[in-house]
Amino acid sequence: MTPSAVALSMILAIVVLGSALGFYAGARYKMDLEQWTVAGRGFGLLFVWLLMAGEVYTTFSLLGASGWAYSQGGPALYILAYMMLLFVVSFYIIPPIWGIARQHSLQTQADFFQQRYNSKSLAVAVALVGVVFMIPSLQLQITGLGMIVEMASFNGIGRTPAMLIAFVLVACFVFMSGVRAVAWISVLKDLLLLFVVVTVGIAVPKIYFDGVRPMFSALLRASPSHLTMPGSTVNHDHAWFISTVLLTSLGGYMWPHTMGSSFTARSDDTLRRNAVIMPLYGITLPLIFLVGFSSILIVPGLKNGDLSLLTVVRKTFSPLFLGIVGGAGALTAMVPAALQILTAATLLAKNVYRPLCAPHMTDQQVGRMSRIMVLVISATALYFAIYSSTTLVALLLIGYAGVTQLFPGIVLGLFSRRVSSTTILGGLGVGVATVAALILGKHDPFFGINAGFVALCLNFLTVGLLNLTKIS
Amino acid sequence: MKTSTRDPVPRPSLGALLYGLIPFIAVCFSVSWWDRLHPTVLGVPFNLFWLILWMFLTPLCMWGAYRLEVTRAEHDRRKDCS
Numbered sequence: 001m002t003p004s005a006v007a008l009s010m011i012l013a014i015v016v017l018g019s020a021l022g023f024y025a026g027a028r029y030k031m032d033l034e035q036w037t038v039a040g041r042g043f044g045l046l047f048v049w050l051l052m053a054g055e056v057y058t059t060f061s062l063l064g065a066s067g068w069a070y071s072q073g074g075p076a077l078y079i080l081a082y083m084m085l086l087f088v089v090s091f092y093i094i095p096p097i098w099g100i101a102r103q104h105s106l107q108t109q110a111d112f113f114q115q116r117y118n119s120k121s122l123a124v125a126v127a128l129v130g131v132v133f134m135i136p137s138l139q140l141q142i143t144g145l146g147m148i149v150e151m152a153s154f155n156g157i158g159r160t161p162a163m164l165i166a167f168v169l170v171a172c173f174v175f176m177s178g179v180r181a182v183a184w185i186s187v188l189k190d191l192l193l194l195f196v197v198v199t200v201g202i203a204v205p206k207i208y209f210d211g212v213r214p215m216f217s218a219l220l221r222a223s224p225s226h227l228t229m230p231g232s233t234v235n236h237d238h239a240w241f242i243s244t245v246l247l248t249s250l251g252g253y254m255w256p257h258t259m260g261s262s263f264t265a266r267s268d269d270t271l272r273r274n275a276v277i278m279p280l281y282g283i284t285l286p287l288i289f290l291v292g293f294s295s296i297l298i299v300p301g302l303k304n305g306d307l308s309l310l311t312v313v314r315k316t317f318s319p320l321f322l323g324i325v326g327g328a329g330a331l332t333a334m335v336p337a338a339l340q341i342l343t344a345a346t347l348l349a350k351n352v353y354r355p356l357c358a359p360h361m362t363d364q365q366v367g368r369m370s371r372i373m374v375l376v377i378s379a380t381a382l383y384f385a386i387y388s389s390t391t392l393v394a395l396l397l398i399g400y401a402g403v404t405q406l407f408p409g410i411v412l413g414l415f416s417r418r419v420s421s422t423t424i425l426g427g428l429g430v431g432v433a434t435v436a437a438l439i440l441g442k443h444d445p446f447f448g449i450n451a452g453f454v455a456l457c458l459n460f461l462t463v464g465l466l467n468l469t470k471i472s
Numbered sequence: 473m474k475t476s477t478r479d480p481v482p483r484p485s486l487g488a489l490l491y492g493l494i495p496f497i498a499v500c501f502s503v504s505w506w507d508r509l510h511p512t513v514l515g516v517p518f519n520l521f522w523l524i525l526w527m528f529l530t531p532l533c534m535w536g537a538y539r540l541e542v543t544r545a546e547h548d549r550r551k552d553c554s
Contacts, residue, residue: 080523081499084530088492096481213515238503245500276534
């Protein structure tokens, strides 16, 4: 067999095994809307942990983090910081959100706004913002999958057909199985990813430099400024770091699918304990950084830093191991992509289409409608994946800039009695408009500060001002 | 004019919030202090080492917050019963 055939069949075997595990898990339950979206709210500590770990550690952390460590250097450290702090934030807000969701049988994030603010227009707006800004993140997963197939085929399969294959796989997977399958496939994915990251992270510096210490000394001789901020960028300095870490850690649980997966928990204590231990799970991330840093010296001059980890793996290990890395990477992309598609489809059907166009739809019809939306959403993400060329991290940051605009509405909806739906809607509008203007106008970072964070401040300011005028 | 009918949920205690503030200060606001190469620890640049260290210390802080919140919840329940 040729090396590409070995690597590709290994990837296929892993993906098939994972999907089989998922289908098996899903097949034992009757798939109504409640089961499809929140798995009957029966997940204990282990499963919630797997589900949340499954969506937090994605293609972004495998290919994107090593890619930024390679191409940008120091600023990539923001990833390590926010991966701890987002769980700190979740400790305070996610258990009470779960309590409200349980009390009123909520299934989506927009349901939460509907319940707390009693406003149809706000709920529709929240659903749309969520879906729109999940698209870049979904695009990230499909691009990552495409890269894996492209590299494993030794460039025999081009990026576009590779992404088409990825898209079909993910859509089929969601179509058949729902959230329970996703939790099960996470088990396999996390074990494989752990194995791959530990092996590669230790072996690469060892093989090329005889250890971590000589690797860093060689790197410091070659490019002394790469490892501190602003690294190899011009405008990602400490102000950017602080604003980006704040934006992403406040926004970590604002993703509709992340918030939705907390609804699967059995109790609020499960979620609280989960928030305490989750930062430990990030302990593999520094190893991914080591690979990214090593790659600077091993394979210098790559145009696309996101390919650095896969390039080094292909150069260093056998095609079989490349296949295992590729398979782990593929599952890492499929799990969050599936959750995102599932959530976005439910949001569109339940919180946009039903209230606006067909108020008398039954839950069963909504369930059927969601499955059609699965295809619409995956096709949109595929379209963007084919026609754009941004780094994986930049894609995720666009998504974060958008979804974090939901933060004021969530927090005030929990802890304040007074703030009205129009106030929140005003803030959300200002926030999203600012994000669009700054990012599309290429003003990110804005005077050294993350554009999404600027938008969040204006969002809060608007909410404050509107609220003041109403009381007086 | 629609009036909102929601009841606010209990806010986290000040102590629990302070526990959560510690990691924020350590890995976010103090970046200018720790973003440097020296002293290296086991060959790892100081900034990377500092962040790895806090992956272990953050759960400790949050465990403190958890203890506080759990004790408070138990206290509230006992008050409700009496």
